[in-house]
Amino acid sequence: MTKGKDAEALADQLHSAAIHLLRQLRREDDASGVSAPRLSALSVVVFGGPLTLGELARAEQVKPPTMTRIVTGLEKDGLVRRKGDTRDRRLTHIEATPKGHKVLSAGRARRVEKLASAVGQMKTRELAELRRGVQLVRDLVASMRGKPA
Amino acid sequence: MTKGKDAEALADQLHSAAIHLLRQLRREDDASGVSAPRLSALSVVVFGGPLTLGELARAEQVKPPTMTRIVTGLEKDGLVRRKGDTRDRRLTHIEATPKGHKVLSAGRARRVEKLASAVGQMKTRELAELRRGVQLVRDLVASMRGKPA
DNA sequence: GGGAGATCGTTAGCTTGGCTAACGATATCT
DNA sequence: AGATATCGTTAGCCAAGCTAACGATCTCCC
Numbered sequence: 461m462t463k464g465k466d467a468e469a470l471a472d473q474l475h476s477a478a479i480h481l482l483r484q485l486r487r488e489d490d491a492s493g494v495s496a497p498r499l500s501a502l503s504v505v506v507f508g509g510p511l512t513l514g515e516l517a518r519a520e521q522v523k524p525p526t527m528t529r530i531v532t533g534l535e536k537d538g539l540v541r542r543k544g545d546t547r548d549r550r551l552t553h554i555e556a557t558p559k560g561h562k563v564l565s566a567g568r569a570r571r572v573e574k575l576a577s578a579v580g581q582m583k584t585r586e587l588a589e590l591r592r593g594v595q596l597v598r599d600l601v602a603s604m605r606g607k608p609a
Numbered sequence: 610m611t612k613g614k615d616a617e618a619l620a621d622q623l624h625s626a627a628i629h630l631l632r633q634l635r636r637e638d639d640a641s642g643v644s645a646p647r648l649s650a651l652s653v654v655v656f657g658g659p660l661t662l663g664e665l666a667r668a669e670q671v672k673p674p675t676m677t678r679i680v681t682g683l684e685k686d687g688l689v690r691r692k693g694d695t696r697d698r699r700l701t702h703i704e705a706t707p708k709g710h711k712v713l714s715a716g717r718a719r720r721v722e723k724l725a726s727a728v729g730q731m732k733t734r735e736l737a738e739l740r741r742g743v744q745l746v747r748d749l750v751a752s753m754r755g756k757p758a
Numbered sequence: 759g760g761g762a763g764a765t766c767g768t769t770a771g772c773t774t775g776g777c778t779a780a781c782g783a784t785a786t787c788t
Numbered sequence: 789a790g791a792t793a794t795c796g797t798t799a800g801c802c803a804a805g806c807t808a809a810c811g812a813t814c815t816c817c818c
């Protein structure tokens with residue numbers, strides 16, 4: 461099947477593009493003093509409202525011990541707060557502080573600023589195409605996530 | 610400008626999509642016993658022919674010490690070989706072994722297999738759209754790469 | 759009510775991958 | 789020949805991923 465060969469080449473390119481994109485974006489994120497995984501987790505907390513640590517770990521597709529450390533780092537920087545649950549005391553809820561909100565939007569602005577110069581040369585039509593591509597990737601990821609290895 | 614707001618949201622989504630995509634793909638790559646950075650470097654060596662360590666580091670946008678370790682790992686697994694340069698003895702050329710070629714295409718097959726089930730439900734048209742999106746991302750990365758922070 | 763088992767977050771300890779600084783070996787330029 | 793530049797490595801730091809093991813808590817069932 462021709463579709464298979466296309467998929468093969470496409471998978472490689474997608475993989476490579478994602479790697480190199482993240483390497484570029486990481487540079488900007490470094491400027492905020494917050495690493496990419498932390499920023500990503502913070503983003504989930506900010507937009508997804510307060511979550512338990514376990515929920516956050518699942519959302520970020522990471523094991524609980526990893527999330528414990530990420531949250532500890534964020535907490536040490538004053539970007540999130542841990543809050544105990546009175547009804548089920550095993551749970552810890554994570555919520556963003558005002559500083560967390562601020563840092564997130566600052567980082568976002570920085571990233572956009574960087575992208576802006578590149579996007580400035582993109583036609584509106586290309587923007588739409590890119591948006592479509594991003595949507596497709598999200599769908600792909602979602603459809604992969606269910607399946608076991 | 611409206612374009613700016615679009616870019617902002619798009620940047621976020623692109624960022625997030627890339628992160629989650631890589632997390633998924635990494636699972637497959639783990640099955641080959643070769644980590645993503647090593648696989649990426651190996652891919653460059655396989656397709657780009659023998660390179661010096663410095664060239665490889667630049668290609669992967671990583672500092673030389675990091676590449677030294679990645680290459681050392683690959684070499685220990687018998688996937689690449691170091692070869693001295695007789696004319697300029699400071700240089701070390703990196704070339705893929707037959708095993709390196711084999712492992713790379715096996716990993717690629719694995720990745721494709723995973724993607725295949727997701728892609729199987731994608732229409733040909735969507736494939737084309739995705740391909741276009743990937744191309745745009747590559748262009749974006751390329752245009753960002755030049756600029757300093 | 760009370761014990762068995764499940765669940766949640768943490769701790770401990772390992773590996774990898776990123777960095778900078780410093781160094782030895784080699785080339786190159788004056 | 790000697791100063792300078794370049795290349796790769798070593799040493800040492802930190803973040804982020806994992807598994808295993810644990811304490812605290814909750815739930816379920818007798």
